[in-house]
Amino acid sequence: MPDAPHPKHRDHPNVSRSDTTDDLRARADAARAAAPPYAELQVTSNFTFLTGASHPDELVHRAAELGHRAIALTDTNSLAGIVRAHVAAKDSGMRFIVGCRVVSADAPGLAILLYPTDKASYASLCSLLTLGKRRAQKGMCILQWRDVLDRHQNLLAIAVPSSELDEHSMDILRRLRESFDNDRLSLAITRHFAQNDHHRIEQIARAGSRIGIPLVVTSDVHYHVPQRRPLHDVLTCIRTRCTIEQAGYRLHANADRHIKSPCEMHRLYAAYPDALRRTVDIAERTAGFSLDQLRYEYPDEIVPAGISPQQHLEHLTRQGALARFPGGVPDKVQLQIDHELRLIDTLGYAPYFLTVHDIVSFAVSRGILCQGRGAAANSAVCYCLGVTAVDPSRVNMLFERFVSKERDEPPDIDIDFEHERREEVIQYLYAKYGRHRAALTAEVISFRSRLAIREVGKAMGLSRDVIDKLAKDVEWWDTSVAQPHRLRELGLNPSDPFLTQTIELAMQLLGFPRHLSQHVGGFVITRAPLEYLVPIENAAMKDRTVIEWDKDDIEAMGMLKVDILGLGMLSCIRKALDLIATHEHRPLTIATIPPEDPVVYDMICKADTIGVFQIESRAQMSMLPRLKPRNYYDLVIEVAIVRPGPIQGNMVHPYLRRRNGEEPTTYFDETIRRVLGRTLGVPLFQEQAMSLAVEAAGFTPGEADQLRRAIAAWKTRGNKLAMYGERILAGMVRRGYPPEFAANVFEQIKGFAGYGFPESHAASFALLVYASCWLKKHHPGAFACALLNSQPMGFYQPAQIVRDAQAHGVSVQPVDVNRSHWDCTLEKTGNEHALRLGLRMVKGLAAADADRIAQCVAQHGPFARIESLWRQSGVKTASLRRLASADAFGSMHLPRQSALWAIQKLNDEPMPLFDHLPARSSAVVEPAYLPRPTPLGQVSHDYAAVGLSLRSHPVSFVRDRLAAMGVTPSGELEHAAKCPDKASITVAGLVLVRQRPGTASGVLFMTIEDETGTANLVVWPSVYDRFRTAIRRSNAIVCTGKVQREGAVVHVVARAIRRLSIDETAGFSKSRDFH
């Protein structure tokens, strides 16, 4: 299961926005009317990394409050923040000017601010920045001021001298003046409240009049309010790698770089009224361009000549439908297809679907497993095209959840590919569309708690050990470090003002962008070259290029984005299918796996689901015995129900009660039953919320989608919700529902529509859940083998996967140089297949070495002596040592120590004198003088070298000691007689998993394992606080608590936890920790 993405500390303005905020705009209008005319043209946001101290939207909102006529954003050599500012400006009724501050290497004393006035000049600006960035390594931009001259048409420019104007700068100004004709060039004057302000400005004014460049006033804004000055100083320290005490003159002397009100500006620059007026002039001249004008165009090579995209799409859909429904397309599905195609035609999205279809066809042609996910699975057209796998005849489709007229933005399709072969798909896109038309979206890496505290602490000059203490203790999602008792616990003084100041600044720094990185798989593809839309830069990885905007920016701009994601389970499934085809001569695909097999559902109901897709987590495994899925749709519900939405909305228990027959299932009328019947009257899916609005309150499907989005945003900016509420009530009353019922329904919709799961997404995933369960039930060896070969993925470590496979009757053979390949394989032993662990399991072994060994063995047959293997394969002794540590010379009858002993004799350096000596043919004798290893030592060494042991479980060595302490073996937990509900119990074992779901009010779930089985612990926050160190840091624990039985689900509610030391080195297990 992929880790859920870290929640951002600060949302993109597009995500948290509302549709209109009338009062914000009204206030901005009022402020503007009251203030004298002024527009701020030089603004540095925090997207000039480690320089600006405010977010773009903060700057825009502040300017709106103060009544500026317009505000520009001029980050250094970057356009990364303009979309955010643009969106914020729309919200607050502010005019926004796109700008950029170009700094060139050969003109250090002069920066040039550029502002486009139309689409063409914007394209020039983007390509200028692209030129500079493609020349340089990631994150840098190398430009020369002559580059600006080549692309100056229709751009407005302001030259900003950084200090006194010297001859070189004057030359450049003259040259610029020649190119930027038509009064497009200005010279900036800024008061810094420094000692020589007056003199400096006079000098600039004189120079301007000599060369003939008019003056303009700017404020050189770095933050939006003066209170941000400390943070700005700290950013300077971080950037220049010094502490605040050492910073000295690197810092500004005063807090003057904030946005000032127009009145203040008029007062300060009263001597230059023309320059003040010019700000508004420039603002008006740029009014010809707005980011809204960037209309996006789809690539067109995906359509054969002569026909339109829509026609091509309809043709492909027809073909696909026939392939999917060989017995004839059902009427319901045909109606759905027609409806979708009509909507696609109206909105002009055909090229989008064709692009995605092209990518999927490529993958299928290469045998790469792929599957669309998310809202796209609501589309029958996608099913026919082979993009998604959810059958419209089995699951209801609500196309408007995916594409709707009202949304006015193109759909967003995420496709999962086998994670190991994803790169092939990416390279195909680059090859087909070219580097200049396809690029990855960026991801803004921002400061999280740990990094923020470290950097701020370093800048403030705290000592390393204090910073380490603060940083290590903060889990990255923790924003409550400032609590006094936590500080005292760490041995720090909470009333030390320096410390509190540091923490405050670190909290302010949270969510600030740190640098741009490439997004995992979001691709942007255009018709015209991308560099006319947005600057492109080099990524850290070779052969990758990235645009400056992230996925929220892309969504706000309405561009086509396809997410090429990697899913580990797809790799695993394909490998398992390949193994089955090879060893049992039974070729299968996901589509041809026998559906609805009752024994598979038996296994699922018993929660025997380690390694299986989605339902292997703690929460899922405790839900399975209660929900008892018996068919595909039950799996869909199972995937969706264990989520924050239904849990918080209190839907889970009513559903379970109705399912078990404890509660009667009633519907108000037939309409409600149509919508909620498949979930027993309990709303679980977003589509159901939308359908309710459509069926019961008379919304159009498109409007229902708007409702869904409004509800998603209402927490951050409650606004139009009231209006929707009234419409729903009115609509339902009109259709004859009583008002209390209507109000109730609205409450329900509000409760879950925002974060409930899309049904289509659950349906896509449920297909994979079933496939993986089927494979695990019927071919456990192949499944375990494929799972091990696809690591890292999933919830569990190889040790647990192997243990689980053994519990299912698979015999597992250890790693062996003479028998193993790099990957784990199935070996035929008699009638059965045993799982042979592969050389990849040996920690630290390079794949190249492993391949060489396997090749040698294939060529020359099994080796009897290490020395001959060494000579033949030419691998270094270091690799052999790792193999020996992993006990991989068993077929040579050399246990670990003897093998190591033998290898230590070998010398990597060539000794030509000995080369022609005949190899000794004496038999290998296990040296008797080496000390015998202890069993615990063996197991410990196994874990260190391979990550698991096929001998005994580490805990079995201390079983006597545990029994003396009264510890119950975990295997006995499943027997209700021995461990009744509410009984006191003590269990012990290795820590496998620590999980703290965000919804469970701070409760921590742990799974521990001993030689008899696993135990699941529930740790409440009070207990967690008391035994924090033991819980967080121990590899193995002893837990005392009470048994909690609910049907077949058993937990131990912890009362006390302490560390269990099993002697020996602690290489036993690395727990997977989830938030």
Added chain:
Amino acid sequence: MLRREPHVERLDEPLLARALRRLAIHALRFTPNVSVESPDGLWLDITGCVHLFKDEATLAHHVVRMFNRMGLVTWVAIAPWYGAAWGLARFGLKPICIVDRAHLRHATSTLPLCALRLPVDVLNALNEVGIETIEHLLAVPRAELARRYGLEVLRRLDQAFGRERELQTPIRVRPPLTINRAFAGPTDRLETIQLCAEQLISIVCQRLEQRGAGCRELLLVLTRSDLAPLDLQARSSKPTRDTRHWITLLRPRLERAHLGYGVEALTLTAGGIRTLRHEQIVQWCSDDSPATSDDLTRLADTLMSRLGAQSVRRIYERESHLPERAFAFVSVENGLDIRLPSVQSPPVERPSLLLPSPMPIRVSFLFPEGPIGSVDHEGVGRRVLSCIGPERICGEWWHRDRFVRDYYRLQTDDGAWLWIFRELTLARWFLHGEWA
């Protein structure tokens, strides 16, 4: 349970070496052959010394007791060969371990391999195959060991069991530099005492020159007939053996000393002896040659000896926008040539005189929001001719300053240039400096 964090400090190797040497000097009372075994031990070769302490156990007890009194936890091992003793002292099970030839093998068998002073990679390789104690190691044929780990392993084994001898490098101690003179009878005549002291200083300086060293401290003890001995100390910031200089430093002390009934003897000891190969002795100096740095050092020393070490300081520049923080003082106790951080001065003008703390003044304007008309300072009103500014300087928030100052340069009608500021948060005016 009381939880306390361990106190952690950075390891200072020279300090550690010096400390061990001092301990070694103490151990000289047991045997003349003591050497320092960094980082944590001493090697005492007690061959032929045991009979002075009755037997080995008693000697060991004496050693332990001596070091315990200094506050050190001590483990002692006595063995026929140093290799074994080294291992037993550090890894043995008892604080005092005495082993003779017959029992050596048995006593060392369970020691871990690190007791043999093996390099880390060899240790790791041996541990890898399960060889962890000396017993295990002895079981392996020597040829196999040599083949895999080289001859170092065998050498260390042999050193532990006497098959190979180890050489010791004992420490050498220099006697302290002390000279004393006794008078025929007690004298309270200052000139006599001074003359004698000067002679002693001259002898000490000669001895220092022979050693090629200089000292930083001279201690003159006056043994008085009716009172306790009087200590007079003179300190120099740099090691020196200049007789004139020391006489100059010691003289003021001597002049103020209370001689009592009379002084019977003088003892002069040199402290802080450091190597000093050459020292410039200026025979001539013409009047207009610039003062050398040695002169400055001497001046500083003399001032410090008269006024006290803390009273003589140097000023240096610091990077700060706030004028009162743009400089700082440092004491010259440790010499004049201390390294100061280099500072880039910004191109701002600062007044020649900065008041130690700003003084409140009253300011009146020609008209509201207009230029400054006159300045009232300590009752003296002056008319302002011109005003340049403002220069805004905010307080340093990391020092929890909350003020904001707007500085102005004023030219007054009596020709003075003043530097004043307006404190914006208090809305009051202050005078901060003046140009000469």
